[in-house]
Amino acid sequence: MAAYALKRLLQLIPVLLIVSLIVFFIVQLIPGDPVALMLGEEQRDPEVYQALRQELGLDRPIHMRYIHWLARVLQGDLGQSLRTRRPVFDIVLERYPPTVYLALAALVLGISIAIPAGMMAAVKQNTAYDYSAMLFTLFGISVPNFWFAMLLILWLGIYLGWFPTIGYAAPGTDFLGFLSHLTLPALVLGTDIASTTTRYVRAEMLEQLRLDYVRTARAKGLPPRLVFYKHALKNSLIAAITVVGLQVGRLLGGSTVVETIFGWPGLARLVLDAVYARDYPVLQGAVLLLAVGYVFINLLVDLLYKWLNPRVRLG
Amino acid sequence: MISSGSKGVDMKKYFVAVLFLLMVFSHTAVAQTPKTGGRLIFAMESDVSTMNPFVRMISTDQLIRSLMYETLFDFSLKNTIIPALGESWTISKDGLEYTVKLRSGVKFHNGQEMTAEDVKWSVEYAMDPKNAATGFSLLKPIESITVVEKHRIRFKLKEPTAPFLSTLATVRGFIVVPQNSVPQGAKTVPAYPPGTGPFAFKAWESRVQTVLVRHKDYWQKGLPYLDEVIYKPVEDADVRLSALRAGDVHMIERAPYSYVSKIKSGEIKGIKAVEAKAAGFKRLIFNVLVPPFDNRSLRLAVANAIDKKQYLQGAFWGFGSPVDQRYPAGNPWFVKMPQIKRDVSKVKALLKEAGVGSDFEVELLGQQGDEAEQQVLQQQLASAGIKMKVRLMEYGSYVQKQHERDWQMIIFGGRMQPDPHLLYGVEYICSEVEQAKAKRATRNLAAYCNKEVDELLAEAGRVTDTKKRYEIYAKAIRQITEDVSEVPLGFYPRFYAHSDKVKGFVIDDVGSISGTKFGLIRTWMDK
Numbered sequence: 001m002a003a004y005a006l007k008r009l010l011q012l013i014p015v016l017l018i019v020s021l022i023v024f025f026i027v028q029l030i031p032g033d034p035v036a037l038m039l040g041e042e043q044r045d046p047e048v049y050q051a052l053r054q055e056l057g058l059d060r061p062i063h064m065r066y067i068h069w070l071a072r073v074l075q076g077d078l079g080q081s082l083r084t085r086r087p088v089f090d091i092v093l094e095r096y097p098p099t100v101y102l103a104l105a106a107l108v109l110g111i112s113i114a115i116p117a118g119m120m121a122a123v124k125q126n127t128a129y130d131y132s133a134m135l136f137t138l139f140g141i142s143v144p145n146f147w148f149a150m151l152l153i154l155w156l157g158i159y160l161g162w163f164p165t166i167g168y169a170a171p172g173t174d175f176l177g178f179l180s181h182l183t184l185p186a187l188v189l190g191t192d193i194a195s196t197t198t199r200y201v202r203a204e205m206l207e208q209l210r211l212d213y214v215r216t217a218r219a220k221g222l223p224p225r226l227v228f229y230k231h232a233l234k235n236s237l238i239a240a241i242t243v244v245g246l247q248v249g250r251l252l253g254g255s256t257v258v259e260t261i262f263g264w265p266g267l268a269r270l271v272l273d274a275v276y277a278r279d280y281p282v283l284q285g286a287v288l289l290l291a292v293g294y295v296f297i298n299l300l301v302d303l304l305y306k307w308l309n310p311r312v313r314l315g
Numbered sequence: 316m317i318s319s320g321s322k323g324v325d326m327k328k329y330f331v332a333v334l335f336l337l338m339v340f341s342h343t344a345v346a347q348t349p350k351t352g353g354r355l356i357f358a359m360e361s362d363v364s365t366m367n368p369f370v371r372m373i374s375t376d377q378l379i380r381s382l383m384y385e386t387l388f389d390f391s392l393k394n395t396i397i398p399a400l401g402e403s404w405t406i407s408k409d410g411l412e413y414t415v416k417l418r419s420g421v422k423f424h425n426g427q428e429m430t431a432e433d434v435k436w437s438v439e440y441a442m443d444p445k446n447a448a449t450g451f452s453l454l455k456p457i458e459s460i461t462v463v464e465k466h467r468i469r470f471k472l473k474e475p476t477a478p479f480l481s482t483l484a485t486v487r488g489f490i491v492v493p494q495n496s497v498p499q500g501a502k503t504v505p506a507y508p509p510g511t512g513p514f515a516f517k518a519w520e521s522r523v524q525t526v527l528v529r530h531k532d533y534w535q536k537g538l539p540y541l542d543e544v545i546y547k548p549v550e551d552a553d554v555r556l557s558a559l560r561a562g563d564v565h566m567i568e569r570a571p572y573s574y575v576s577k578i579k580s581g582e583i584k585g586i587k588a589v590e591a592k593a594a595g596f597k598r599l600i601f602n603v604l605v606p607p608f609d610n611r612s613l614r615l616a617v618a619n620a621i622d623k624k625q626y627l628q629g630a631f632w633g634f635g636s637p638v639d640q641r642y643p644a645g646n647p648w649f650v651k652m653p654q655i656k657r658d659v660s661k662v663k664a665l666l667k668e669a670g671v672g673s674d675f676e677v678e679l680l681g682q683q684g685d686e687a688e689q690q691v692l693q694q695q696l697a698s699a700g701i702k703m704k705v706r707l708m709e710y711g712s713y714v715q716k717q718h719e720r721d722w723q724m725i726i727f728g729g730r731m732q733p734d735p736h737l738l739y740g741v742e743y744i745c746s747e748v749e750q751a752k753a754k755r756a757t758r759n760l761a762a763y764c765n766k767e768v769d770e771l772l773a774e775a776g777r778v779t780d781t782k783k784r785y786e787i788y789a790k791a792i793r794q795i796t797e798d799v800s801e802v803p804l805g806f807y808p809r810f811y812a813h814s815d816k817v818k819g820f821v822i823d824d825v826g827s828i829s830g831t832k833f834g835l836i837r838t839w840m841d842k
Contacts, residue, residue, distance in 0.1 A: 032711030036718055036756060045452045047444040049756050055447070055500060083364050086505075094521055150553070157561040166358070166549050166558045168523050263549045263558075265522030277364075278711050 008299045019291045034278035078285035088285035099266040103251035105186035110193025118201025140195020149188045149261045166263035185262040204236035245301035253290045353840030354543040358555045358564040362548035366507045371449035381829040384490035384510035387483040389831045410475030417466040422532040424515035431462040436494040450488040478734030513539040513836045540839035570812035572632040591826030594809035596729045599802040604762045614799040616665035620699035622657040629691035635807030643806045650789040662699040676702040680722035682713040736776045745769045763800035
């Protein structure tokens with residue numbers, strides 16, 4: 001398994017190179033001039049404009065800029081933000097923890113709802129329990145995140161006053177504050193994940209329950225708990241893990257709406273802001289580091305497959 | 316008897332009423348005595364983008380900085396120039412030398428005393444194009460700066476410049492920081508350098524908050540009242556309002572228009588709205604360099620198709636007032652003149668005159684977020700017989716297209732400058748047209764040029780007598796309106812909303828939240 005992990009890590013190099021190439025050139029293809037955006041609408045003195053362009057190195061040809069950027073990235077330097085002039089690495093790194101906390105919280109919440117709910121829905125198929133679980137998933141899938149978020153803000157934030165509606169507190173400085181700020185965004189994302197995953201767990205569990213080995217296990221008199229939990233559940237989780245693995249990628253870079261609504265200082269919002277400001281280095285750096293995160297999660301998912309089903313051949 | 320009796324009753328009633336009013340007022344007076352201390356959490360639309368106070372990025376930067384930094388003079392709520400870091404000024408007879416006596420004993424946030432050397436360094440920093448400072452254009456008239464003594468400084472100008480005093484009164488020109496506290500070359504800084512303003516920078520967490528604390532040695536003793544001001548970036552206006560209602564923040568900017576009347580009527584309890592009457596301005600600009608709008612008749616046809624009141628109704632919930640020029644009625648620089656009103660028969664006649672038929676189609680380059688405005692104009696033009704296509708773009712791409720002059724019409728804003736020279740003398744002059752033709756950045760977006768107007772504006776920039784200047788501007792403005800290079804649509808307000816625990820928050824018409832005499836400097840929390 002270690003050799004496999006190492007091989008996968010080595011594969012990261014060409015993947016990231018391709019990502020860097022695509023990101024760099026696609027980003028530059030977006031129409032828009034970072035200097036014009038930086039200077040705003042009102043002060044457009046040509047002297048200032050040229051000075052700033054030169055200062056930011058935007059007057060050089062694009063391929064030179066890519067080579068220069070790549071050479072620096074290889075030395076661990078992602079460059080500086082055009083807008084704030086802070087090192088991109090620092091900017092992205094400070095957004096990683098809030099993103100990961102929110103993703104983890106949503107994931108834990110989502111999985112802890114989805115697995116029991118999906119499993120029970122399958123075991124008690126076509127009962128009131130099954131129907132209510134499916135109603136929940138229908139709600140989670142069809143209700144847009146922003147609407148659910150506003151609903152929670154109105155209910156739990158404004159009327160009941162239980163949770164803050166916006167902001168972030170670092171867990172190291174104010175853990176209770178961190179948890180209370182985390183609750184609402186995690187509920188929104190967690191519900192989203194739970195509803196999709198529940199359906200997968202249910203479908204897969206139903207599939208497993210119809211297979212011969214379950215019938216055999218039951219026939220030889222194994223208690224139902226053992227049949228469900230030990231045999232059927234473990235096998236049905238493979239499909240769920242695939243879904244969850246994909247969801248994590250979405251959680252890391254795609255929670256823009258939720259981050260915007262709750263004022264959560266995450267990576268998705270950073271990427272969006274960088275697009276709007278045409279802050280090329282931040283955009284490139286953030287996408288590159290997100291790709292690293294995504295590749296690692298995929299690796300983790302593959303290793304989990306192996307653990308869940310030793311028959312899966314890695315490599 | 317009866318009448319005297321009734322008089323007696325009236326007198327009694329009168330005394331009771333007076334007594335009651337006195338009690339109410341005395342109670343109000345007691346309740347309104349400012350309290351020192353407290354923390355105000357303020358939700359703004361965007362985050363800080365740079366901590367270099369000379370480089371302007373977005374309006375949020377400007378708002379936050381206005382609490383930390385000051386310049387030589389300031390504007391009162393009535394738009395008159397009042398002393399700030401400069402106590403008084405003298406202007407030489409030829410209008411070329413401005414000598415400013417600086418206030419002594421002013422301390423920077425780091426405890427260092429402010430001297431004329433710091434002022435000189437700050438102005439020269441902003442004057443260097445390498446530093447990409449906001450004030451670069453405004454400071455162009457300066458030839459040299461001399462430190463006369465520790466607290467006296469002299470500005471020598473290249474030519475008499477009427478609005479120069481206004482330049483010394485706006486933080487957009489320059490702000491005063493200690494010498495060498497900002498690196499040269501448009502560099503970023505890890506923290507805001509010390510300023511002289513009522514609040515000092517304490518901490519910034521990206522996308523989380525910016526914390527400012529009271530400047531203990533502030534030159535206006537007893538001010539500010541607040542101990543801390545915390546800015547939190549919250550993009551969405553509805554989310555900002557929810558956060559205010561939930562008590563997570565005490566004040567928000569740009570309260571959603573849809574809720575303002577509910578706040579004002581008290582339907583949403585515990586919240587007050589404060590109006591910046593002329594915070595925003597909109598105009599429809601024509602690209603006069605290319606067809607179809609190189610033809611004045613067609614520009615006038617579009618102008619006659621627009622109902623400005625209905626535009627404000629549709630796009631700004633009925634807030635705002637229609638306007639035909641860059642200053643609103645009531646402003647000292649407002650010029651009375653006949654308005655171009657919606658007149659469909661005139662539109663038809665003008666289209667005929669220009670030789671275009673019923674298939675006449677125009678295109679508006681629109682930016683995302685302004686869809687409501689675009690739709691209203693589209694409907695108005697359509698009902699007057701002009702088809703309008705909207706090319707909708709995200710802001711960055713929109714700016715690029717605008718830059719490349721790949722457009723016929725755009726809806727644009729415009730800042731109301733304290734002095735008309737900074738507005739008309741920059742945005743309606745022929746020399747800027749060359750920039751436009753070369754597809755370089757320009758502030759004369761229409762690429763409007765009228766030699767007569769050019770001469771008038773140049774003359775108005777040199778004359779120092781206000782009455783005479785007004786007359787020259789009036790003539791120029793009437794001509795600009797006649798030429799229809801743009802259609803001014805209206806001034807619209809922006810609303811700040813705050814919890815009723817927040818007291819003393821007064822702002823000017825354009826929405827500045829901090830002057831030396833008003834705004835957050837005099838705001839306090841009623842705990």
